[in-house]
Amino acid sequence: MSQVDEVLHQHRERAQTRDLRLEGLTKEFASFTAVKALDLVVPTGTFFALLGPSGCGKTTTLRMVAGLETPTSGRILLGDDDVTYTKPYKRPVNTVFQNYALFPHLDIAENVAFGLKRRGIKDVKGAVAEMLELTELSTQATKTPGQLSGGQQQRVALARALINRPEVLLLDEPLGALDLKLRRSMQVELKRIQSEVGLTFVHVTHDQEEAMTMADVVAVMNGGVIEQMGSPTELYDNPRTTFVANFLGQSNLVAGEIIGVDGDVVKADMHGTTVSVPRERAHATSGKGWIGVRPEKVLIARTGERIDAPGNHMTGAVVTDASFIGVSTQYRVRMAWGQEITAFEQNTGLREVLAPGTPVDVSWRPEFAFLLDASQDVTAGLGEV
Known part of the structure; x- marks a missing residue:
């Protein structure tokens, strides 16, 4: 060993x-x-x-x-x-801070050895070598922190903490x-x-x-x-609060009236369309609620065209913005009731980008939706950094 x-x-x-x-x-x-x-x-x-x-x-x-x-x-x-x-x-317990707190006058090996030497351990050469190997810094041992990149400096800080x-x-x-x-x-x-x-x-x-x-x-x-x-x-x-839904990625949250539990789903009226949410993703079962779906789960197609893997289906929408971002296109779509939602579509090349003004139908599979209590602030978590 x-x-x-x-x-x-x-x-x-x-x-x-x-x-x-x-x-x-x-x-x-x-x-x-x-x-x-x-x-x-x-x-x-x-x-x-x-x-x-x-x-x-x-x-x-x-x-x-x-x-x-x-x-x-x-x-x-x-x-x-x-x-x-x-x-x-x-x-x-050891802590690695954002600024790394390395000693600029010591070389990398000496920085890593610092904690052991402070504890009175004299034979540190082997342990230092092993930690430099673990963090892929063996060739940098005799350099000073100022000669290293930011990523390398972070590895030094990790090695210095782990050796303790x-x-x-x-x-x-x-x-x-x-x-x-x-x-x-x-x-x-x-x-x-x-x-x-x-x-x-x-x-x-x-x-x-x-x-x-x-x-x-x-x-x-x-x-x-x-x-x-x-x-x-x-x-x-399966976020349980509007804050988590909005802070962790993006979510579309649409107001609805909960109809009730039907077997393993909860049904809700969403602006005239009955939508289903899996029971394990429904964090409210009566009253008003926020029906949530992530943008990449939203499917759109020109009005009347077939939607692949259709689910909860809505008509009367229109594309208001289309942003090409490399691997996908980000659409803003104004629904029939006036709310704008976001849809991400992978750029597979199967069809052209839909231009703003294009009438579209919108769908998402019921198993991808979630339901939150309407007493929560729908804007919680938005714009937080």
Whole structure:
């Protein structure tokens, strides 16, 4: 067994059954409450994302776990160990910040070795070499941070944190300083490293794509509380609130009157058309509701033409805008009742782009719809960053 394999095995053995648990965690500042009685379990070995707009409480939560903020009330536990008031340097937790906080006067190997040397460990050469190999930095060991790209600097920060064998690695907007192409590349790299080391990663971000790409579990935060938590697929396909529907991707939300439950579906009257929603996607069963469907699930065709895989079917619509965005065309369509909805159509080349002014029929398969309580603000989550 190589030294890095032994280190990773020790990580996994040590971390077994030691989930990170937040119980009633609250942080109050003079003028507002940043985090409100938060209950949360982060399973051992998962890539966990705290996703939300600026000011939602995600970074404050991360800082409390790191020991950089003291909770007003509640507890932070690793397994059975209460670390709520443990000094930051005594917690089995390390943090990678957006600015990386590397030492500019030390070379890469010395930056990575810093934590071990600070703990009085003298023989660090082998461990440093293994961590540089894990983060694909072996050829950069003698360079200084200023000679590296942003993505390479982030890998140095990761290696420096991982070499300390934390049970939990906290990532505070770690990709925010990178350009789009590099950021997407590093999303893959971060997930690869997390999979290899098997540690618990808690990643704070406002970027929906980042969270969806990397995380096993995503918790969407808003106003100091968690709106919904689950796998990226679950949150995207079956949002439980208008905030999650609007913040995580795009949604069309249309007002309707719920007719009632009919077997495994809930039926609703949507401006004169009876539409069906799967029971497990219906988060209201009476009164008024918001019928939701993602833009890529909306099918359109010239009025009277056949729609592939038709479902809930509406006539009398017209294209108001068509934007070619490479892999797909984004349409804005004004429905017969006056509301504009969005449809994404893959650019397969099977037909020409429909020009604004084209009369169209609109359809979506019932199994792709969801239903939310109309008491929720239909604009919640729109324009949040």
